[in-house]
Amino acid sequence: MPLSPRPHHLFGPDGVDDYVSAMRVSVDHLAATVRHVDGPATGTSPEQASKLVADVDLDRPVGDLGEALAEMSRVYLDDAVWFHEPAYAAHLNPPVVLPALAAEVFVSAVNSSMDTFDQSVGGTFVERHLVDWTCARIGFGPEADGVFTSGGSASNLQALHLARDAALAGPARGQLHRLRVLASADAHFSVQKSARLLGLGAEAVLPVPIDDDRRLDPTALERMLAGLGEVGLVPMAVVATAGTTDFGAIDPLPAIAGLCAAYGTWMHVDAAYGGGLLVSPRLRHRLDGIERADSVTVDHHKTWFQPVSSSALLVRDRSLLVHTAWHADYLNPAGDERPHQVDKSLQTTRRFDALKLWLTLRTLGPDLIGTHVETVVDLATRSHRHLVAHPDLEPALAPHLSTLVFRFRPPSMTEDDADALVPQIRQTLYDRGQALVAATRADGRDWLKLTLLNPAATDADVTGVLDLVGAVGRELLVAESRWSA
Numbered sequence: 001m002p003l004s005p006r007p008h009h010l011f012g013p014d015g016v017d018d019y020v021s022a023m024r025v026s027v028d029h030l031a032a033t034v035r036h037v038d039g040p041a042t043g044t045s046p047e048q049a050s051k052l053v054a055d056v057d058l059d060r061p062v063g064d065l066g067e068a069l070a071e072m073s074r075v076y077l078d079d080a081v082w083f084h085e086p087a088y089a090a091h092l093n094p095p096v097v098l099p100a101l102a103a104e105v106f107v108s109a110v111n112s113s114m115d116t117f118d119q120s121v122g123g124t125f126v127e128r129h130l131v132d133w134t135c136a137r138i139g140f141g142p143e144a145d146g147v148f149t150s151g152g153s154a155s156n157l158q159a160l161h162l163a164r165d166a167a168l169a170g171p172a173r174g175q176l177h178r179l180r181v182l183a184s185a186d187a188h189f190s191v192q193k194s195a196r197l198l199g200l201g202a203e204a205v206l207p208v209p210i211d212d213d214r215r216l217d218p219t220a221l222e223r224m225l226a227g228l229g230e231v232g233l234v235p236m237a238v239v240a241t242a243g244t245t246d247f248g249a250i251d252p253l254p255a256i257a258g259l260c261a262a263y264g265t266w267m268h269v270d271a272a273y274g275g276g277l278l279v280s281p282r283l284r285h286r287l288d289g290i291e292r293a294d295s296v297t298v299d300h301h302k303t304w305f306q307p308v309s310s311s312a313l314l315v316r317d318r319s320l321l322v323h324t325a326w327h328a329d330y331l332n333p334a335g336d337e338r339p340h341q342v343d344k345s346l347q348t349t350r351r352f353d354a355l356k357l358w359l360t361l362r363t364l365g366p367d368l369i370g371t372h373v374e375t376v377v378d379l380a381t382r383s384h385r386h387l388v389a390h391p392d393l394e395p396a397l398a399p400h401l402s403t404l405v406f407r408f409r410p411p412s413m414t415e416d417d418a419d420a421l422v423p424q425i426r427q428t429l430y431d432r433g434q435a436l437v438a439a440t441r442a443d444g445r446d447w448l449k450l451t452l453l454n455p456a457a458t459d460a461d462v463t464g465v466l467d468l469v470g471a472v473g474r475e476l477l478v479a480e481s482r483w484s485a
């Protein structure tokens with residue numbers, strides 16, 4: 001018997017009934033799961049999680065979507081980490097807005113690819129309209145442009161790639177080894193990684209000192225810019241961070257812009273975290289000066305409440321994107337007048353992630369997104385007061401955006417003992433599935449970190465997590481003194 005010439009497992013008119021039932025079954029499965037979620041994690045260990053997956057024989061399909069979903073629950077969903085849970089406060093993962101999930105239906109089924117006009121048609125212009133709108137929010141002029149990327153790391157890489165090629169064509173006269181990148185020590189690690197990928201080496205990124213509030217110190221930056229010139233080195237770019245990953249600090253953008261202009265240096269603003277302030281009615285002013293950047297990273301899958309992945313790189317002047325362009329005869333030949341987004345992108349085949357932001361803005365509007373950002377910033381400010389008042393918890397710094405960096409350290413405890421407890425407290429909270437918190441190092445010390453990105457979380461939710469840290473810290477102290485006794 002020949003196979004049916006029109007298989008029903010492919011998306012299209014013949015498969016549409018099966019498509020609808022596959023989607024219904026999947027949505028119902030997820031809904032039934034999420035209704036019963038009662039914590040951010042189950043505390044499964046890597047050993048347990050890997051065993052569940054390893055036991056699946058990929059050569060023997062279960063043959064039925066319902067069965068496969070049940071199996072998927074066992075290997076993945078049942079122990080998933082849920083970012084919508086108020087006790088999830090680890091990394092920069094927000095709960096996602098529903099219009100973006102509706103958009104995912106179209107993004108994956110229609111499966112447009114954003115590289116060329118003939119693979120996306122209206123999608124090209126949806127993305128361009130969003131880019132233009134974002135550039136206007138930044139305060140760029142009519143020459144601005146940009147492109148969606150897979151994340152902040154990719155956006156930063158592309159920005160530094162453009163800056164590198166601009167510097168090589170200009171002041172560095174083709175000499176890669178003369179290039180340096182200046183960024184505060186709190187800038188994201190993707191800056192070093194990009195420098196390595198771009199052939200400069202991670203050592204080409206020079207750390208600019210920060211002030212007591214952990215913002216880049218412009219006086220130190222000026223000294224470094226002047227010093228580089230004296231020894232024949234070229235400051236290829238200054239990376240200003242608008243919302244550092246750990247502390248949420250926003251570097252002084254106007255002062256940095258002035259110095260970049262004076263020294264003829266590319267200014268990149270990494271607003272992967274702080275980018276959501278662009279749509280905040282009340283806090284937008286904190287990004288003043290961003291309009292003087294050459295390039296800006298925003299990450300929609302952080303403070304715009306979008307599903308992974310969605311980010312954009314925006315540039316002040318569209319001609320700066322020329323360094324990304326490459327013309328292939330089969331795709332986007334030189335002289336082709338049609339609009340091809342691949343000319344601006346490091347990727348070729350690329351998801352239509354822009355549609356998620358589009359449906360979000362068209363359904364909920366930008367103010368709601370901005371208000372959500374304000375909500376989590378305010379939540380962090382109030383929670384910080386609880387932290388200050390807590391006898392056993394020590395804050396590192398008042399929050400700039402929506403992170404709280406702190407540790408368990410009762411009055412008599414040494415710094416070393418406090419360091420040692422940080423990973424233990426974090427692990428205990430995960431093991432019990434009670435709360436997910438992050439950890440980091442600053443000034444040579446270990447700290448816990450809460451990243452608040454859930455606008456539905458209440459003060460009681462956050463103070464609950466802080467109190468839990470205090471209680472677990474006490475518990476571990478008692479356990480340890482028994483141990484040593």
Ligand SMILES: *Cc1c(COP(=O)(O)O)cnc(C)c1O
Nearest residue numbers: 151152153154188245270272273
């Ligand atoms: C998260 C983050 C990045 C990296 O973004 P991804 O989307 O995770 O690649 C870059 N810069 C800053 C400041 C960030 O917080």
